[in-house]
Amino acid sequence: MSVKLTTRQVGDVTVVDAAGRITLGEGASVFRDTIRDLVAKGNKKLLINLSEVSYIDSSGIGEMVSGFTTVTNGGGQLKLVGLSKRVKDLLQITKLYTVFEAFDDETVAVGSFK
């Protein structure tokens, strides 16, 4: 299964619910296209919900970093919520925990946007 992304609005925060695998190929390109589309439509507060993501490879990590750069360069914020232990481990290994603001609780995450 590749990744499935659905978006919903919580106040002025756009929550992207991701499910499946974000890996080289369809998964990573779907993720990239979705983030770019949301930014192009003027969404500046993006919260990526990874609680149903079972697997991210280095290409998927790369797309998350690229999405982060795209959003922040446009004056927005991109944050993460619902990381599994494996995804948290990936952020530790790659030191990307210093880049991404990550939360366990969605309400707290939504409230953190300025």
Add this chain to the structure above:
Amino acid sequence: MEKLQTTLESTLQSVDHAEELVMLEAGKAGFDEDGQHQIGMAVRECAVNAVVHGNRYNKNKKVHLDVERTATGITVVIGDEGEGFDVNSIADPLAPENLLKQSGRGLLLIRAFMDEFDMHPRPGGGTEVRLVKNLASE
């Protein structure tokens, strides 16, 4: 000792297949779910390198996968038929100036998940990587 050898096409489907196959072997070798996941991910990263950077999706070039289960763990060898690869050409993905780069993290993950990692020219051309994970490291 159990040995498995297979040859794969230079496609992303082969990457998925290599990952699934080695995870299955890792389970038979006695690795738990986390261990299987780490081995599978390392193999996936190597297989991507072989298909994308080594063989460049060339239909005439193959990916060679050898898996060996031993009493102490698992050894995986993945070879491509590409032009060769200089491991030193990869920038340190942990350097502050590289943290926001989109690519370059594959080898970092492989080294983090496996006990041994070796990359060398493949006899006959291309690049070969050898991965080892010991059961004792779980």
